[in-house]
Structures are given as C-alpha cells and as structure tokens.
Amino acid sequence: AQSVTQLDSQVPVFEEAPVELRCNYSSSVSVYLFWYVQYPNQGLQLLLKYLSGSTLVKGINGFEAEFNKSQTSFHLRKPSVHISDTAEYFCAVSLSSGSARQLTFGSGTQLTVLP
Amino acid sequence: DTEVTQTPKHLVMGMTNKKSLKCEQHMGHRAMYWYKQKAKKPPELMFVYSYEKLSINESVPSRFSPECPNSSLLNLHLHALQPEDSALYLCASSQDRETGLATNEKLFFGSGTQLSVL
Numbered sequence: 001a002q003s004v005t006q007l008d009s010q011v012p013v014f015e016e017a018p019v020e021l022r023c024n025y026s027s028s029v030s031v032y033l034f035w036y037v038q039y040p041n042q043g044l045q046l047l048l049k050y051l052s053g054s055t056l057v058k059g060i061n062g063f064e065a066e067f068n069k070s071q072t073s074f075h076l077r078k079p080s081v082h083i084s085d086t087a088e089y090f091c092a093v094s095l096s097s098g099s100a101r102q103l104t105f106g107s108g109t110q111l112t113v114l115p
Numbered sequence: 116d117t118e119v120t121q122t123p124k125h126l127v128m129g130m131t132n133k134k135s136l137k138c139e140q141h142m143g144h145r146a147m148y149w150y151k152q153k154a155k156k157p158p159e160l161m162f163v164y165s166y167e168k169l170s171i172n173e174s175v176p177s178r179f180s181p182e183c184p185n186s187s188l189l190n191l192h193l194h195a196l197q198p199e200d201s202a203l204y205l206c207a208s209s210q211d212r213e214t215g216l217a218t219n220e221k222l223f224f225g226s227g228t229q230l231s232v233l
Contacts, residue, residue, distance in 0.1 A: 043224030
C-alpha cells in the first residue's frame with residue numbers, strides 16, 4: 001500500500017515571497033503523483049501531476065513540483081505567491097494503474113498568504 | 116462545459132429525515148465518484164460508478180445509498196444519518212472508467228454539498 005505525508009499542516013508566507021510545500025510518499029511500486037488545490041467552499045482542482053518523464057513538472061497558476069525518486073519526495077514550489085493562492089493543498093499518490101480507488105491523499109497543507 | 120454541478124450547496128437535516136444530494140456533469144464522462152471530506156481532512160472515497168454501474172463501494176454504511184440514473188447524473192440518498200456524518204460531500208467525474216488518471220485524464224470535482232446532521 002502507498003502512503004503520503006505532508007510535513008507541514010500550515011504554512012504562512014508573505015505576499016511575493018517564495019513557498020515550498022513538502023510532500024513525501026511511500027510505495028513499493030511505481031506511482032503517479034499529484035497536487036490538488038482546494039479554495040474555501042470549493043472542490044479540489046488539479047494543479048499538476050507527474051506520470052513519467054521529466055522530473056520537473058509545471059502546473060497551473062505558476063506552480064511547479066519536482067519528483068525526486070531517491071528521496072521519495074514531490075515538493076510543490078512557487079517563486080512568488082499571491083493573496084489568491086491562499087488555499088488548502090493536497091498531495092496525492094496513485095498506483096501506476098491509475099485507478100481512482102488507489103488515489104491516496106495526504107492530510108493537506110493550509111497555505112496562508114499574508115499581505 | 117467543464118463543470119461538475121452539485122446541489123444543494125448546503126443542507127441541514129435531522130437524524131430521521133430523508134434527503135438526496137445531486138451531482139450533474141455534461142462532459143460525457145463515464146466515471147463518477149462520491150467523496151466525503153471532514154473539516155481539515157483529505158477527501159475519502161465512498162463510491163465509484165463506471166458506465167452507470169456501481170464499481171466501488173468503500174464499505175460505506177447503508178444509510179448512504181448512491182444512484183446513477185443516467186450517464187450525466189449521480190445522486191446520493193441519505194436516510195437516518197448520524198451527527199458524525201456531517202461533512203462536505205464532493206462529487207467528481209472522469210472521462211472513462213476509474214483507470215483514467217494515468218493519461219491525460221483527471222478528476223473534475225464539484226464544489227460540494229456541506230451537510231450538517233442535527
């Protein structure tokens with residue numbers, strides 16, 4: 001079975017500062033990795049995903065993440081955040097079969113961007 | 116139209132009530148999902164419908180009863196709920212079956228129904 005750990009439950013950061021949200025996973029087989037964002041009173045929206053190929057993945061809204069197999073990490077980064085980036089961010093992992101049943105979410109990181 | 120629409124947005128019900136949550140998508144997706152999300156927690160998969168047939172039931176209590184009348188609609192019928200069932204209920208869809216996440220497909224989520232059971 002796979003698991004996901006998001007090391008920080010809350011990350012406050014000032015506007016225009018860089019941010020990194022950390023995600024580590026555990027799995028004995030190949031996995032696919034995802035980052036979802038959830039704005040207040042909204043459903044989840046896919047930010048980006050890693051399936052294979054280049055380890056640096058670019059997503060929407062200026063976010064990017066880097067897959068590091070040796071460190072089993074998939075950290076999310078943005079060089080300059082905006083107030084509108086305030087949201088809950090979920091890292092998720094899926095077995096290489098891609099089944100939604102195998103999609104495991106981390107516990108989430110609340111990103112709060114301060115003026 | 117790339118939306119999953121859920122109604123109602125908010126629902127308050129007593130433990131003896133019967134209510135239904137509705138979900139609709141017009142993207143031609145053939146897999147639809149119900150998730151339950153408690154506050155400050157990740158979503159938990161409840162049910163998956165694939166081609167209008169129930170393909171996954173994650174050991175959900177029978178007081179939750181899903182229904183997929185056609186390929187665009189997904190309902191969740193609620194009866195005799197408990198206060199601990201209060202949560203955000205999210206509907207999602209994906210293009211084809213439940214195995215589509217590996218390619219260019221993704222889960223499209225609705226905004227959810229915030230349910231309070233008194």
